[in-house]
Amino acid sequence: MSDDAMRPTDRGPIAAALVRDFIAKVLAHDAVADEVAELLYEYLTRDDRDPGVLARPLRDMLVEIIDHAATGEDWHAVCTQLVANACDALGLADAERR
Numbered sequence: 001m002s003d004d005a006m007r008p009t010d011r012g013p014i015a016a017a018l019v020r021d022f023i024a025k026v027l028a029h030d031a032v033a034d035e036v037a038e039l040l041y042e043y044l045t046r047d048d049r050d051p052g053v054l055a056r057p058l059r060d061m062l063v064e065i066i067d068h069a070a071t072g073e074d075w076h077a078v079c080t081q082l083v084a085n086a087c088d089a090l091g092l093a094d095a096e097r098r
Contacts, residue, residue, distance in 0.1 A: 026062060035061060 006013040027036050036058065043054040 004071075028056060032061060051063070 005016040007016055007019055026032070039054060039057050039061075043049065046053065
């Protein structure tokens, strides 16, 4: 599938290139870099190098973090920071944030 293909979502289509870029950036994050490196090493030392052998555990790792490790408190903290950053960028005072 080409990078210019569109992927359907509940929120509307998104370009495959953006999906791939998002996944690559998440997999490069310090929080998972060691595990990604271990999985990559295991893959590179195999005789059978089917990309699906590597793709599945990487996907499973990300799903585990988002669906199971991340709590409501984590999402709240992230959203609070996003709002604060947006308010700072817009020059809104604390009273205007609410």
